[in-house]
Amino acid sequence: MPPLSVWLIRGALCSLLAGSALGAWLLAGEPLAGASHPALRDAHFTLMLFGWLLPFVLGTAYWMLPRHAGGEPRGSRGVTRLAAGAYAAGVAIRLGGSLGTGELWRPVGMALLLAGTAGFIALFWTRIKPFGAGRSAP
Amino acid sequence: MPPLSRAFVKAGFVALLLGLLAEALLARPEALWPGLPAAAIRLSALHLLTVGWLLQVITGVAFWMFPRHRDHPPRGSAAPGWAAWGLLNLGLLARVGGESWRLGAGGPLWPLQISALLQFAAACCIAWLLWPRIREMAG
Numbered sequence: 001m002p003p004l005s006v007w008l009i010r011g012a013l014c015s016l017l018a019g020s021a022l023g024a025w026l027l028a029g030e031p032l033a034g035a036s037h038p039a040l041r042d043a044h045f046t047l048m049l050f051g052w053l054l055p056f057v058l059g060t061a062y063w064m065l066p067r068h069a070g071g072e073p074r075g076s077r078g079v080t081r082l083a084a085g086a087y088a089a090g091v092a093i094r095l096g097g098s099l100g101t102g103e104l105w106r107p108v109g110m111a112l113l114l115a116g117t118a119g120f121i122a123l124f125w126t127r128i129k130p131f132g133a134g135r136s137a138p
Numbered sequence: 139m140p141p142l143s144r145a146f147v148k149a150g151f152v153a154l155l156l157g158l159l160a161e162a163l164l165a166r167p168e169a170l171w172p173g174l175p176a177a178a179i180r181l182s183a184l185h186l187l188t189v190g191w192l193l194q195v196i197t198g199v200a201f202w203m204f205p206r207h208r209d210h211p212p213r214g215s216a217a218p219g220w221a222a223w224g225l226l227n228l229g230l231l232a233r234v235g236g237e238s239w240r241l242g243a244g245g246p247l248w249p250l251q252i253s254a255l256l257q258f259a260a261a262c263c264i265a266w267l268l269w270p271r272i273r274e275m276a277g
Contacts, residue, residue, distance in 0.1 A: 001205055001275055009272045013265045016193075020261035024254035027233070028247075048188065056196060064203075 001063050002074065004084060008059030011088075015051030019044055042098040050091050050113060058087075058120050065127040075123040083119025086112045139202050142219045146198025149227055153190025156234075157183050175242035182234040189257065190230050197222065197264050204271040214270055222263035229256030 001009075022044045026037060062080075067073035074080070094109030139147075160183035164176060201219055206212035229252075236249025 001273060003274055006272055006274055010269070013269060013272070016261050017265055020258050024258040028251040028254035053188075053192065053196075060200075 004080060005059040005063040008055045008062070008084070012052050012056035012059065015047050015055070015091075019047030019052055022047065039098055039100055043095060046091070046095050046098050050094065054117070055087070055091075058117075061124055062120070065124055066129055066131045066133070067127065075127065079119055079123055083116045083123065085116070086119065087116025090114075090116055140213060140216070142216045142223070143198040143202040145223055146194045146201070146219075149223065150191045150194035150198065153186045153194065153230065157186030157191060160186060173242070175238060178237040178241035182237055185233060186230065189226070193264075194223075194226065197268070200268055200271075204268065205273060205275045206271070214267070216267075218263040218267040222260045222267060225256045225263065226260035229253045229260060232256060 022040060026040055026044060062074060068075070090109045090112030092109070093105050094113060097103065097106035097109055160179050163171075163174065163179055164183065197219070201213060201216075207214060232249045232253035236245065236253055239245030240247065240250065
């Protein structure tokens with residue numbers, strides 16, 4: 001498993017713990033707490049979807065998809081770093097926006113999330129192929 | 139595929155069917171069972187699909203496929219996984235039943251509080267199960 005996948009998947013598990021703790025608090029505190037705690041419900045949504053599910057899938061795909069035969073086996077390291085950085089910043093800024101640092105920051109966070117995800121999709125696109133494709137026969 | 143993974147994936151598919159059934163109930167004609175609490179069904183469907191299906195299938199497949207240990211046992215102890223499986227499914231049952239009871243018939247809060255504790259404990263067990271297997275390996 002490459003280091004980026006380790007970081008993405010461990011971060012996803014941390015987000016699962018934080019998101020489920022927040023969800024448990026919302027559920028146990030007031031059954032329809034969403035009505036009175038929209039910011040916390042939005043933070044729960046951000047943690048569970050953009051913090052847990054998506055990075056877990058991206059990290060696993062970065063690890064497991066077929067690698068390139070020549071050059072950088074998992075695609076450009078520069079694009080990978082940019083995509084991972086944009087994604088992480090996007091989650092943090094969106095989460096901060098949810099918790100009240102300012103409504104203005106939420107679209108910035110979403111734009112970064114979108115850019116990071118698009119970067120990962122661009123990296124994965126050419127790796128979605130049959131295993132062994134592009135390698136010369138022995 | 140190890141027994142724990144099979145249990146998670148099968149329970150995930152059962153939750154998927156129940157979640158889709160709940161969605162189908164929401165789409166029923168208005169005259170049919172007008173007393174059903176739509177808010178409870180909507181919340182139950184959402185959590186059956188995300189926690190019951192996605193989380194369980196992901197956990198089952200990750201336990202099966204993630205890098206194995208060189209020493210015995212190769213996938214580590216399955217005990218936290220079985221604990222997570224039981225806690226998560228009990229928590230989901232308590233949530234679906236408790237939410238329908240509370241919103242449909244003014245039931246008590248305690249089933250939802252128990253559900254919240256069970257599901258959070260399950261998430262902790264899942265992290266405990268998978269964390270040591272998330273590591274760098276050659277290739």
